[in-house]
Structures are given as C-alpha cells and as structure tokens.
Amino acid sequence: MASSIFTTFLCRQQRFLALTRSPVTAQLYTRLASTSVPQPPQTKTDLQHLKNLKVEYQDGIAVVQFSQENSKVNTLSRGMMDEFIPLFDHLQNDDKVKGIVVISAKPGSFIAGADINMLESAKSRDELFKISRNGQEIMNNIEQSRKPIVAAIAGSCLGGGFEVALACHYRIALNDKRTGFGVPEIKLGLLPGAGGTQRLVQKLSLPDALDLVLTGKEIKVKKAKSMGLVDDIVEPIGPGLQPTEQKNIDYLRSVAVQKAKDLTVRKPTKKEPGLVESIKSKIMSSSYVQNYIFQQATKKVMSQTQGLYPAPLKILDVIKQTVASGSKVGYNAEAEGFADLGMTTESKALISLFHGRTECKKNKYGKPVKEVKNVAVLGAGLMGAGIAHVSIDKGYNVILRDMTSKALSRGYTQISKGYQNYVKRKRITTAEYDNILSNLECQTTLANFGKCDMIIEAVFEDLQLKQKVLAEIEQNIPEHCVFASNTSALPIHQIAANSRRPEKVVGMHYFSPVDKMELLEIVRAKKTSDDTIRSAVSVGLKQGKVVIVVGDGPGFYTTRLLMFAGAEVFRLLQEGATPKDIDRATKKFGFPVGSATLFDEVGIDVAAHIARDMQTVFGARLGDSSMPQLFQDLVKNNLCGRKTGQGLYIYQAGVKGGDREINPKFTELIKNYSKEAKEKTTMENIQWRTGLRFLNEAARCLEEQIITSPTDGDIGAVFGLGFPPMKGGPFRFIDTYGVSNIVDLMNKHRNTYDERFAPTQLLVDMAKDNKKFYS
Incomplete structure (x- = not known):
C-alpha cells in the first residue's frame, strides 16, 4: 500500500490544497480584519511606542520596517495595521518626509499574509464585506499617496502582503530563494479582497492574471520581473547566510532609499509598449477573445474541481465584471465575492485544514535525547529511494542499502533524476545538486551501520521478512539507534515481536511518491518509547512532512x-x-x-x-x-x-x-x-x-x-x-x-x-x- 497508494490524481489535489512547504509561507494569507480605519494619533507620543513597526529617517526618506511583535514572520495583524495606518498618515503630513520605503526587519518575510484568526472572528457576511472594503481603502490610500512609496522586498510577499506591494509605486526585490510572490487565497476558499484582483488585471494580461489568482501559485523574483510585477531586482552580495544576509538586506534598503529619492524628483515613467505588446493588447481588448479566455478558464476549473469549490468560479465572475465594466464595479464585486466566500462551508473547511496542517508541522513531542544525524534506508525500491531523496537535502548522512548492485543503481537513478529535475526548474544550482548527492552512500553491505542513529526499513510488505531484517540489523547497530518500519498495515508490535529492544521500534508509513506526498503516519506500538517517538517525529518534520502519530493495529488509521x-x-x-x-x-x-x-x-x-x-x-x-x-x-x-x-x-x-x-x-x-441489491444503485x-x-x-x-x-x-x-x-x-x-x-x-x-x-x-x-x- 505504501508503495503505490498515491497517484498523479492525489498529487494534483495536494498541489491545489497543500500550501508551500516553507515555514514562512505557511503563515497564510487572509484579509485585513478591522472593520473601520483607526483614527490617526493625536500626539507624537503615540508613535513612540510602536511594537510592530520601526521607523528610521535617511536623507528625507522614511524607512518603515515591518517587525511584528512575538513572531518570526510579518503578518497583517490587527496590531500591525493599528500602527501602520496612523504612522502612514503622520508621514504623509510630515513636510520633512519626501518619500517612504517599506521593508521588513525579519529575515525571509516581507509580509507573509494576515492572521487567519481575524477572518474567522467575523460573525456575518456584512462584517466580511466591511473587512474587504477597509482593506481596499487602505491599499488605495497607499497607491494614491502624493509621496512616492517604494517596497523593498526580501522574503515571502504573499496574499495581503503582495497586495501591499502592488499598491506601492515601485517594487524592488532581492533575488534569493525565499523571495516569492503570490495570492494563495484560493487555497483557503477565498479571493484576494483588498484590491488584488483589480491590480493584477491592470498590471497583467488577462490569461496571466487568471493563472495567478486561480492557481494561487508562488512565483519567484525573475518571473515576477518579466511579468512586470517587480520593477527592479537586487542580486545578493553573498550566499545568503549570516552575516551576509544582513548585508544583502542593507544593500536592498540602500537601493530602495535611492530610488525613493529619485522618485521625489521625477515620477516613474511608464514604459511604452513595443509593437508585439501593442498587438497583444489590441487582441486582448477584443470582447470575443476575452469571452473565449473566460470560457476556457471555466472549462478547466470545472474539469479540475467538479464545480465543488466556489472560489474559482467566484473569482472568474469578479474578474469578468471588472473587464466588462471597469474597476469601480470590479472593486465592489471583489468585496461582495470575498464576503460570499468567507461564509461558505468550503472556506471554513479549508481554513480548518490550514490550521490542522500548521499544527501537524509543529513538534509537539520535544527533542530526542540524541539527535539523528546518520540514517540508513533498507531497500532501494520506489519507497526506499523516495525516503532517501527527502533526507539527503536535509543535512542527513544517508546510507541506501539493498541486496544487489542492480537494485541500488535503479534507486540512485531515481534519486538523481529527481534532483536533476530540480536543477532544470532552477530550484537548485548544479553545485547544490552535487553537494546534496554527496550525502548519499549506496552499498550492499552493512558497513558503517554502527554509526547510524536511525534505520528506516522499506522492504517488501511481508511480516516474516521484516522480522528477519530487524533481527539482522539489531546485530549491527548501536543501542540508541531507532528502527523504523515503512509499512502501511502490518502491526508494529508484530514486527517487533522478537526484538531485543522493542522500545526502539516504530512505524513510519510514508506515501508514494515520497518527494511529493506530505503525510507521514508515525505508528506507536505499546512498547515504543517516548524518546523513539521524538526521534521519528523530528526526522519526519525535518524531511518536510506533515506528521500524525497513530496507534498500532491492522491498517493503523x-x-x-x-x-x-x-x-x-x-x-x-x-x-x-x-x-x-x-x-x-x-x-x-x-x-x-x-x-x-x-x-x-x-x-x-x-x-x-x-x-x-x-x-x-x-x-x-x-x-x-x-x-x-x-x-x-x-x-x-x-x-x-x-x-x-x-x-x-x-x-x-x-x-x-x-x-x-x-x-x-x-x-x-x-x-x-x-449479491442482490436491496435498493436502487444511484x-x-x-x-x-x-x-x-x-x-x-x-x-x-x-x-x-x-x-x-x-x-x-x-x-x-x-x-x-x-x-x-x-x-x-x-x-x-x-x-x-x-x-x-x-x-x-x-x-x-x-x-x-x-x-x-x-x-x-x-x-x-x-x-x-x-x-x-x-x-
């Protein structure tokens, strides 16, 4: 079961549902939750006790740093917005301030979205409508600022954070792996509600705008630049590690400040479209072409979702109204759509899953006594190679062992092809590919098993075979080493029946293909120790899995x-x-x-x-x-x-x-x-x-x-x-x-x-x- 239960079909569904694996981008993506715009501060003293923002001044430019209190990432929390709005009004009215730069004080996070709990606190459709309208008003105020505002973006810029950046007059992005842009609200059964649908339609071609909003996908810096969503790119000074990372942020900031100063002298000029762009624009303005695009998009949505998700169809309706009647109608349609979707059972269900997934990405069990550093995987088949694949890029030294060189060769080929595909898609560099593969050792013997902290067995689903493998391995591993069986149904206590240390035996049920499927079902037998569970959970989370711990028994859960x-x-x-x-x-x-x-x-x-x-x-x-x-x-x-x-x-x-x-x-x-049917089969x-x-x-x-x-x-x-x-x-x-x-x-x-x-x-x-x- 573990080797074949997941197919392309489930991969597609998880891509639609599953959010990105980054712990930063997992802080998703809702709208602003206050229902009225806070009043500006009455005295300067109000700005002296900012908890979520930092303000510094440089050559007439106010540098506003997002720095959310008690959080590793920035979100559009109520506290953040309660400070940002009066600060923004103050800077607008301060004659000494000629321009504004917004930047993050937190590594890896510009603004990752907003606090979902705020959205869930809305009790009615009217309240959700006001939330969207309020968000639109805030973004419009940014866009209409008489002083230039430059967004200096490093890290995740998603959902409401992306809408903030789109409202700014100029966007400069640091070109590193953690910087990404997107509007993933659809994954929560919602749509961008603070003007995101409108600005994307304004800035992109209709197909590109629909693709971004309907998929919720994240795009990287160079792609965003080529699409016109980013105006300028800053290349990293170094490899992106401390202390170079801070130097990169400082450099990004200096470029943004200089751009803000330039924009105080001359406003950004809109690039005149070339011949090809002009022809494309003319074609796209045809109602016939627009209707065809909407028809094809609707057809694709229905094919992929069976019409069971309200959000994609609502997004199409909002954008269709925008294209047909202009942004005034579009903004209202967006707020209406946001309110409608926020009250659906589908959105509430998807938000519940988001909370659950976030919970299952946390370590609730604590650190093991001895950290797992060296892992051996037994069996180089589809599952074993997959387990090795998700381990070698996470800092583990991995031994992949099988009985024959031929089997090992197939397993190594599977792993290397997977990472070669990452190189082609520019997820990793060739140098990173070589470094990752250097963490893998393929062998037919039990050499160096005495150094292993965990053995993950992925042999054929046969009880006697698994018992035999465990007995052999226990003669060659240290006392602290955990033995984990990748099984989908065989009770762990039976596998460990003849073990001399059953407290170190645990089930780790992976799902295929391992590099794409997030779930890891860790199975605890009665004799499995707490520390063994801590080791298994720690490894699973480090491998990027969503982890549940279940009890032993036929089929587990x-x-x-x-x-x-x-x-x-x-x-x-x-x-x-x-x-x-x-x-x-x-x-x-x-x-x-x-x-x-x-x-x-x-x-x-x-x-x-x-x-x-x-x-x-x-x-x-x-x-x-x-x-x-x-x-x-x-x-x-x-x-x-x-x-x-x-x-x-x-x-x-x-x-x-x-x-x-x-x-x-x-x-x-x-x-x-x-058998005789007792009812009509409908x-x-x-x-x-x-x-x-x-x-x-x-x-x-x-x-x-x-x-x-x-x-x-x-x-x-x-x-x-x-x-x-x-x-x-x-x-x-x-x-x-x-x-x-x-x-x-x-x-x-x-x-x-x-x-x-x-x-x-x-x-x-x-x-x-x-x-x-x-x-």
Whole structure:
C-alpha cells in the first residue's frame, strides 16, 4: 500500500490544497480584519511606542520596517495595521518626509499574509464585506499617496502582503530563494479582497492574471520581473547566510532609499509598449477573445474541481465584471465575492485544514535525547529511494542499502533524476545538486551501520521478512539507534515481536511518491518509547512532512479507513454497479480519483493481502467472508490493476481516465460473487454507502485512540487518502452535516442493509448530547 497508494490524481489535489512547504509561507494569507480605519494619533507620543513597526529617517526618506511583535514572520495583524495606518498618515503630513520605503526587519518575510484568526472572528457576511472594503481603502490610500512609496522586498510577499506591494509605486526585490510572490487565497476558499484582483488585471494580461489568482501559485523574483510585477531586482552580495544576509538586506534598503529619492524628483515613467505588446493588447481588448479566455478558464476549473469549490468560479465572475465594466464595479464585486466566500462551508473547511496542517508541522513531542544525524534506508525500491531523496537535502548522512548492485543503481537513478529535475526548474544550482548527492552512500553491505542513529526499513510488505531484517540489523547497530518500519498495515508490535529492544521500534508509513506526498503516519506500538517517538517525529518534520502519530493495529488509521470504504465499493460491484458508476459518484463527492480506479492504482494484489489480514481481525464488520476470496480470484487471474495492465479496467498506452474500458474479465468474474441489491444503485446511494463506512471508521479510530484528535484524523484522511478538502476531513464533515443527521443515516442504512452500518458508540453519545468534534 505504501508503495503505490498515491497517484498523479492525489498529487494534483495536494498541489491545489497543500500550501508551500516553507515555514514562512505557511503563515497564510487572509484579509485585513478591522472593520473601520483607526483614527490617526493625536500626539507624537503615540508613535513612540510602536511594537510592530520601526521607523528610521535617511536623507528625507522614511524607512518603515515591518517587525511584528512575538513572531518570526510579518503578518497583517490587527496590531500591525493599528500602527501602520496612523504612522502612514503622520508621514504623509510630515513636510520633512519626501518619500517612504517599506521593508521588513525579519529575515525571509516581507509580509507573509494576515492572521487567519481575524477572518474567522467575523460573525456575518456584512462584517466580511466591511473587512474587504477597509482593506481596499487602505491599499488605495497607499497607491494614491502624493509621496512616492517604494517596497523593498526580501522574503515571502504573499496574499495581503503582495497586495501591499502592488499598491506601492515601485517594487524592488532581492533575488534569493525565499523571495516569492503570490495570492494563495484560493487555497483557503477565498479571493484576494483588498484590491488584488483589480491590480493584477491592470498590471497583467488577462490569461496571466487568471493563472495567478486561480492557481494561487508562488512565483519567484525573475518571473515576477518579466511579468512586470517587480520593477527592479537586487542580486545578493553573498550566499545568503549570516552575516551576509544582513548585508544583502542593507544593500536592498540602500537601493530602495535611492530610488525613493529619485522618485521625489521625477515620477516613474511608464514604459511604452513595443509593437508585439501593442498587438497583444489590441487582441486582448477584443470582447470575443476575452469571452473565449473566460470560457476556457471555466472549462478547466470545472474539469479540475467538479464545480465543488466556489472560489474559482467566484473569482472568474469578479474578474469578468471588472473587464466588462471597469474597476469601480470590479472593486465592489471583489468585496461582495470575498464576503460570499468567507461564509461558505468550503472556506471554513479549508481554513480548518490550514490550521490542522500548521499544527501537524509543529513538534509537539520535544527533542530526542540524541539527535539523528546518520540514517540508513533498507531497500532501494520506489519507497526506499523516495525516503532517501527527502533526507539527503536535509543535512542527513544517508546510507541506501539493498541486496544487489542492480537494485541500488535503479534507486540512485531515481534519486538523481529527481534532483536533476530540480536543477532544470532552477530550484537548485548544479553545485547544490552535487553537494546534496554527496550525502548519499549506496552499498550492499552493512558497513558503517554502527554509526547510524536511525534505520528506516522499506522492504517488501511481508511480516516474516521484516522480522528477519530487524533481527539482522539489531546485530549491527548501536543501542540508541531507532528502527523504523515503512509499512502501511502490518502491526508494529508484530514486527517487533522478537526484538531485543522493542522500545526502539516504530512505524513510519510514508506515501508514494515520497518527494511529493506530505503525510507521514508515525505508528506507536505499546512498547515504543517516548524518546523513539521524538526521534521519528523530528526526522519526519525535518524531511518536510506533515506528521500524525497513530496507534498500532491492522491498517493503523489511513489504510484502515481505505479498506472499510473499499469493502463497500466491492459490495456495490457485487450488486451490479459498474466501476464507472463508482468512479463517477465518488469523484462527484470530491475525491481526486474514483474509488474503483483507486484499487487499480493501489494494486489489487496489495489490497488482497491487507484484506485477508484485516478480515481476520474485524470480521463481518469489515465485509462478508467472500471479500478476501474475491480479491484472491482477481489476483489469480492476473487482474492486479495498472501494474499488470488490467484490473477493474484495461490499461492501454494513450487511453486515459474515463475513456478506459471496463475489463470484461472483471465483469465476468464478479458475477461469481453477485449479491442482490436491496435498493436502487444511484449516485447518492453510492456516495452515502461508501462515505458512511469511511466516516464511521474514522470516528471508531478516535474512540479506540488509534488517533488522538479530530485534527489528526482530518489531516490523515485529506493528505493521506484524498478525502475532499472542501469538506475539511471526516470529522469536520460530520460536524457540518450534523452528528445526529449522520447517526440517523447510519441507522437507516443499518436497517436496510446490516450491522456493518451500525454507528459507533462515540457518535451515538455525541448525537444524544448534541456535541461536535470541533467547538
């Protein structure tokens, strides 16, 4: 399961949902939250106690430094804005000040956005509308300043921070890795609400503006310059490390101050468009071309989102109104759209996921007694090579060990190609590539294992094999060394059954492809020590993962949910539903890949192995006794899924998605296991039957303390299984739909079908007491 559960489909969904991996840019991206503009200070004394801003004066230029109190990054917090607005008014009225530079006093962060908690505090649509209007007014005041304002940008310039920069008269950016621009509000189910949609349409071509706002992607400095979003670039003096970093900021500041001084003499001249640009502009001004662009954008949005996310469609509507009727209408449409989206359950769900993801990127367990520096990965297959890939650029010395040189060669090729792709995309330099690969040692022996702090085993999913590997490795590693098994379903206590130090054995369930999938499910057995958990969590977070710690047991959390929902999928197939019926219904519910196709992607042979073990433990609650045999028959007939070219579907080169043919061999074989349908199989019937099994088992895992919180459950389900992000995860969805309503539906299905739909006691008790998972 760990080697194949995640496909391109889930990668796409995570790219839409998952925010950038930088801890700076994870401080996302909402609008200003005060509903009225604070009054200017009455005395100079008010400006002597600034907590979030610093002001210095140089040759008639006021240098305003953002320096948010008690924070590693700058955000547009209420405190920041309560100081900025009166300070801005003061500088406008100070005759000694000829121009203004805005810059950050914090490394790596110009302004990373604003405090989401402020947005969540809004109680009504009217309040959200006022928040947007207030933000627009502030940005318009900056733009209309009679004194030139230069933005000196180093670090993340995102969301509301980007809108501040766009409102300034001139933008100068430091060309380093941490400087990036974007409006990622769409990832929270919102749109830029402080004039961002309007200024981007003014500054960019319509396709470029739509691309930036609809994807929420971050662009780097040179790309921003080529698009006209940055006016000038400052190259770093050195490699970007202290103390050079401060020198770079000082240099950026000096360039910005000089530019502000120049602009006090002459305003920035707008570059006259060349012939090509003039022709492009003329073409883009055609209503026919504009309508075509909007039609294509709408078509793409619907294809990618199934129409389940309100924000992209609302953004298209706002920009369409702007293009058709001008910015006066556009600003109002933006504020209306912001208010509408802020009240949607989809936005609230996505914001909940943002909070959950942020929480799961923190170390709640503390530092281990001995820091992990040297890591060995056992098995150079897809998973093992992937684990090595995400470790060698994080400061770890990594040994990749396999039994044969041929296997090692394949693993090394996979890793090196991944980093070569980073070089092509200019994420790293050739020198950095060489340095990263130097941290990897490939070998067929156990040499130097005595120096390892952690072993991550990624061999074939077989209990006896994993036990054998552990026994061998324990003879060659120091006492402090942690042994982590990358398994998707095998109980950790069974793997450690013969270990002489079971307290050092832990599960680390990675998801494939490891370099793209963020989730790491760390599995704690009863004998696993606290310090072992601290080591595993520390390594996972350093590898850039979103980490949840779960209890031991068959399938742990993610695989267990997948198999319970999957059991209902196969029951529906036995009742006459087709794989395409299943896929249409589950994709329409919001999953990135249909639940029938998912089994072909996972590998039916893998599912058969897991189903057999889980059926032994869970019995009829999972499914009737025919299910493991059905899986075995599929495997015997070589219907293992994509890997063998046939499963529920037939896989042929060039044939994609809905065009694939249902496998006639599967259609014939499933007849041997046919069941009578007790209700008509409709799209809604498929969605609720599979969905209720998923939701109920998630609640049962919380009840059994397999997971410790609804947050971990939602993060695991969304980032691990592709549960629809716009629904926030199973626990957020249950809250939104109503616990009592879910219990009633389960009881209805229980009466129609059987006890497999019986609601878990936790849900029954919560319904009785009218409780929610989230307050």
